[in-house]
Amino acid sequence: MAKIVIDPISRIEGHLKIEVVVENGVVKDAHSSGTLFRGFEIFMKGHHPLDAQHYTQRICGVCPVSHGVTSVLNLDSALGVAGQIPDNGRIIRNLIQGANYVQSHILHFYHLAALDYVDVTAAADYTGNDLGLLKVKKFIERALSANDLAMLGPFWPRYEGDYRLSKAVNQKATADYVKALDMRRLAHEMATIFFGRIPHGPGLTAGGVTQGPTDLNIEQFRTKLKILRDFTDNVYIPDVIAVAEAYSDHFDQGFGCGKVLSYGVFDLDSNADLTKRRRVLPNGVADANLNLTAFNPQFITEDVKYGWFDSSSGHPSGTDTIDNHNKSGAYSWLKAPRYNGEVHEVGPLPRVLVAYLAGDPTVQQMVNDTLGHFGAGPSALFSTLGRHAARALECKIVADAMDKWLDELKVGDPWNVPIEIPDSAEGMGLWEAPRGALGHWISIKNGVIDRYQCVVPSTWNCSPRDDRDQPGAIEQSLIGAKVRDEENPFEVVRIVRAFDPCLACAVHLVRPNGDTIGEYRIA
Amino acid sequence: MNTESPNSMADQTQPQQNNMDCPPPVLVLGVGNILLSDEAAGIRVIEALQKLPLPEGVEVVDGATRAMELMDIIRGRKKVIIVDAVAAESEPGAVFRFGPGQLAEIKQMSISVHDIGVHEAIFFLRMTDELPEDIVFYGIQPGSLALHEGLTPEVNAAVKKVIDFVLEDLKNLPDS
Numbered sequence: 001m002a003k004i005v006i007d008p009i010s011r012i013e014g015h016l017k018i019e020v021v022v023e024n025g026v027v028k029d030a031h032s033s034g035t036l037f038r039g040f041e042i043f044m045k046g047h048h049p050l051d052a053q054h055y056t057q058r059i060c061g062v063c064p065v066s067h068g069v070t071s072v073l074n075l076d077s078a079l080g081v082a083g084q085i086p087d088n089g090r091i092i093r094n095l096i097q098g099a100n101y102v103q104s105h106i107l108h109f110y111h112l113a114a115l116d117y118v119d120v121t122a123a124a125d126y127t128g129n130d131l132g133l134l135k136v137k138k139f140i141e142r143a144l145s146a147n148d149l150a151m152l153g154p155f156w157p158r159y160e161g162d163y164r165l166s167k168a169v170n171q172k173a174t175a176d177y178v179k180a181l182d183m184r185r186l187a188h189e190m191a192t193i194f195f196g197r198i199p200h201g202p203g204l205t206a207g208g209v210t211q212g213p214t215d216l217n218i219e220q221f222r223t224k225l226k227i228l229r230d231f232t233d234n235v236y237i238p239d240v241i242a243v244a245e246a247y248s249d250h251f252d253q254g255f256g257c258g259k260v261l262s263y264g265v266f267d268l269d270s271n272a273d274l275t276k277r278r279r280v281l282p283n284g285v286a287d288a289n290l291n292l293t294a295f296n297p298q299f300i301t302e303d304v305k306y307g308w309f310d311s312s313s314g315h316p317s318g319t320d321t322i323d324n325h326n327k328s329g330a331y332s333w334l335k336a337p338r339y340n341g342e343v344h345e346v347g348p349l350p351r352v353l354v355a356y357l358a359g360d361p362t363v364q365q366m367v368n369d370t371l372g373h374f375g376a377g378p379s380a381l382f383s384t385l386g387r388h389a390a391r392a393l394e395c396k397i398v399a400d401a402m403d404k405w406l407d408e409l410k411v412g413d414p415w416n417v418p419i420e421i422p423d424s425a426e427g428m429g430l431w432e433a434p435r436g437a438l439g440h441w442i443s444i445k446n447g448v449i450d451r452y453q454c455v456v457p458s459t460w461n462c463s464p465r466d467d468r469d470q471p472g473a474i475e476q477s478l479i480g481a482k483v484r485d486e487e488n489p490f491e492v493v494r495i496v497r498a499f500d501p502c503l504a505c506a507v508h509l510v511r512p513n514g515d516t517i518g519e520y521r522i523a
Numbered sequence: 524m525n526t527e528s529p530n531s532m533a534d535q536t537q538p539q540q541n542n543m544d545c546p547p548p549v550l551v552l553g554v555g556n557i558l559l560s561d562e563a564a565g566i567r568v569i570e571a572l573q574k575l576p577l578p579e580g581v582e583v584v585d586g587a588t589r590a591m592e593l594m595d596i597i598r599g600r601k602k603v604i605i606v607d608a609v610a611a612e613s614e615p616g617a618v619f620r621f622g623p624g625q626l627a628e629i630k631q632m633s634i635s636v637h638d639i640g641v642h643e644a645i646f647f648l649r650m651t652d653e654l655p656e657d658i659v660f661y662g663i664q665p666g667s668l669a670l671h672e673g674l675t676p677e678v679n680a681a682v683k684k685v686i687d688f689v690l691e692d693l694k695n696l697p698d699s
Binding site: 107132185198 | 588589590591592594595642643646647649650651652
């Protein structure tokens, strides 16, 4: 019978191609290309404004919640109800988003990133009685006795040459990898309590949410949250620290562009002006010298010089999406978002750093304790390990906050306000997906969508060069990186993966003369 | 992990309000991307089955292009039938029936939540020892993966064949 592969054609496809030029063991140049055109902004024209949040949730099966919340914030402002969201509605939005953060961060560390550092084959020598680990041991033994490494699936093939953890730590991390599979499921279940479904749930609406709090749903949420908090405190964060101890030189790798941006996330009030809302993780702009400046959404622009677009560059409230795949010189389906004309990184590191510099005592203590353990300060967040550490600490910040929010829900109080669709209006939604700053802009004419623009986190981080030829955040983090063995470029993979790019990703290594050294799937 | 802990995973994470504790014992799962013409073959089979009277205890699920969630859909079943497009280097519309042991090696196995699918879900369930014993795949060789909806005639004919195969399998269910 013919060899059969469960069709990888559509589902295993690089949406992001990173081409890295390596010369004498150093990355000389890097180009990040988005290889998929979506066109959401184009087909939403003419549709009912309230449909926007359902369409935009479908931009992504991984962070639909973030698009949903950003879209209803956008609609809140366009419909004139941004200042009237009831506390129950505000808090339940936070809870839905928080559940998604916890799921996303745990999944990223264990199932996407950990295998770059953890040697799962250590499970083969396990002699204890952890059931999960014994299953992995049996699984590895079956593959070895069949002499078929392909049976090891995602554990194999891998890049060799830099596995440093002790056998005991490798075994513990492998057991936790299995446990984390259950944890991400539990976090998804927790999100569905108020969201209705994952992905693409019906729980959000302009003006609030579609379901109010009850004693039962609060209790169900709390029960699951308790397990997830316990896992975050006692498993996830310690595992990140254990990896960091063995790979502490990774605090010196993947520095990046040195500038970060956060729109802020998790509302603490319903100020009609989004930029003035108090948020658990506040908005702000910061840099590696630990300067913090105020955030102004007017400074956001998107450049298209190297994108396959005929649109003009400019602020997202006034630009269009006009595709042209024949544009010469272009190399990406991503635009190049910039803040005040400069490249900025988005994600957990920016959010945690901005909160730290804004003076949040909890965040300061967490960061100081964690990085102090390595003799480093907050500027060490600008690194491959710093990004993982920030993500883990943020998971705890969010999980702890959710427990308090549950206490603030008031059964019987309203959870949304009535809305009317205006004939014409403009709106803006600013929020943070697990992967970083997310903005939606709408303009309504004749009661329907006239223009809708989304500027998404991975567009910030994975952007191509801009109109001034400045490389994007990931491009900059790679240029100058050392690659010890071109056949096993684990350094490149680790740098890119620490950003948690929301695109399946293929890395191509080439020599300056254009010889391809290899192609490496990294997500 | 402290296995003596009273809060062990087993008794703590049992879902309370959905039917995941005890899903219907027989699952027919179709996966595929309906936007890429013949890639939708598995989904078209599912859509047809959803309109037919089926024996008790059978759940038909449109798995679309879902990834990790497929694990949660598959685990805990007695019998699983999975329908998908397969790249078997045969003529368009060729139909295959095979077991999980015959899934070919994918050398460039990736893990990304954005593009893992059936293969990785099976891998994880095998790793956690939760793969149902009775699992069968129906694979249909696509003729076109062009970016539009609709099947080529060869694959449309193959879909009809697979619907009959699945119905036949469902007639011969062991009494559970």
